[in-house]
Amino acid sequence: MIELKNIGVQFSGRDILKDVSVMFNPGEIIGLVAPNGTGKSTLMNVIMNYINPNNGKVILNHELEYTNKKNEVKIHQLVSMMPDQSDLYNQISGKEHLKIYSSMWNSNRKLIESTIKELGMKSYIKKNTGTYSLGMRQRLCFAMQIVSDTQVMLMDEVMNGLDPTHVELISQILVKKKSEGKTVIVASHLLENLEKYADRIFFMKNGELILVNAVSPGFDEREITxxxxxxxxxxxxxxxxxxxxxxxxxxxxxxxxxxxxxxxxxxxxxxxxxxxxxxxxxxxxxxxxxxxxxxxxxxxxx
Missing domain, CATH: 3.30.70 (Alpha-Beta Plaits)
Incomplete structure (x- = not known):
């Protein structure tokens, strides 16, 4: 469980996040939807403590906060953010990347092989990532987070550059992570896809987090409207x-x-x-x- 309590972030006198308070639960997929530049990435960076909020705090499992370096290390063993393609090292293989991430989070090494198989990466995983297409690099970034096997997983535009087949495949894996009790937070512009698997979806505007169900009451129900x-x-x-x-x-x-x-x-x-x-x-x-x-x-x- 991760809680944001009265989070506020201001840049140049402008509210990027304004008094955001919300709780994300185990076994839940959260969707974040908004145009670029409205605070999605800022919110994730605050959760990771890459950005220090002007006010408010992040609380993990009712007790852990970013109050010191020791706590930050503890939180980062439980919370991870999907790497960006620019974080990949072109001169080493995809499998080496997975080994690095598994070691960093001390996860079960068996996850490496099972993730390679699940994502259909076997034919190229031993090649240097500098030879990968954009779609292959994106799948590797996703695989790196999966092998970290953290309690909370943050993903910013996880579906970028993927064909429909792999969009569906990754969607199924996200649902599987939810069934394992993970908290998965996904920022995405693929709205039809996000609507299929997210338990709660939030819009972001003017620094605020707005539950879609508040915009359209009954949206999460199945009745004809x-x-x-x-x-x-x-x-x-x-x-x-x-x-x-x-x-x-x-x-x-x-x-x-x-x-x-x-x-x-x-x-x-x-x-x-x-x-x-x-x-x-x-x-x-x-x-x-x-x-x-x-x-x-x-x-x-x-």
Whole structure:
């Protein structure tokens, strides 16, 4: 368990983080979503003590804080951050990198071979990393954190440069880490992917951490709240509003139109579907708002 208590970070008189208080639990995947420059990386750097906050504190397992060097060493045995590709040494092999990380965190050496196999790295893991493609380097960075086997794992844009197959593979490994009781904090721009596996998702804006469920109450539930329509013309929208005047209809900057059907029974919902079909609208889905919709609403329309 890791707790942030009243964390504040200011640069040049600007609040990057403003009185952030939150607790991240064991067996939980946390998603952080925000445009670049809004504080995601700063938050992770504060957790690692790479940046000292102007106020507030980080508390691990109810007792450990960054009050001295001895405590910092203890915390860093339990908390790790996925390395960046620029941290790799081009003149040594991927496997040597994994051995270094396993030694640094004194983890089970068997994790090295199992991680290589799980990520499909066997064909190139003994080659110098200077020969790796961007996707191979990204997988190695992820593998390095996995073999560290820490209680808390921080990952900033873990899916960068990966093809859909490896995005899905890494997603499955993250879920596995969650089942092992790890706390996994992931900053990502791949919203559809993040929505599939994250237990809680936070937006960041104006230095604050906002739970997505506070932006859209009931977002984490599975009930039908929305009919999501692609490319609904103004003419059809006007026609729809006359037939269903009580409905809230909202078109986002990404071109998607959301029709609020929270209180509709199956009969009334069926009439909405019938209307769309009669007007030759084929691209629509029934369910809830997607994370991409909330992102558009929160960042591009506020």
């Amino acid at each position: 929305t009919v999501r329509v692609t490319d609904l013309t103004d003419k059809i929208k006007e026609k729809f509003s006359k037939e269903f005047p009580e409905r809230n209809v909202r078109t986002l900057s990404n071109g998607v139109t959301l029709i609020d059907v929270r209180e509709y029974d199956s009969g009334r919902l069926g009439k909405v579907v019938e209307f769309l079909k009669e007007n030759q609208i084929k691209e629509f889905s029934i369910g809830k708002e997607a994370l991409t919709d909330l992102y558009s609403m929160y960042y591009q329309e506020r």
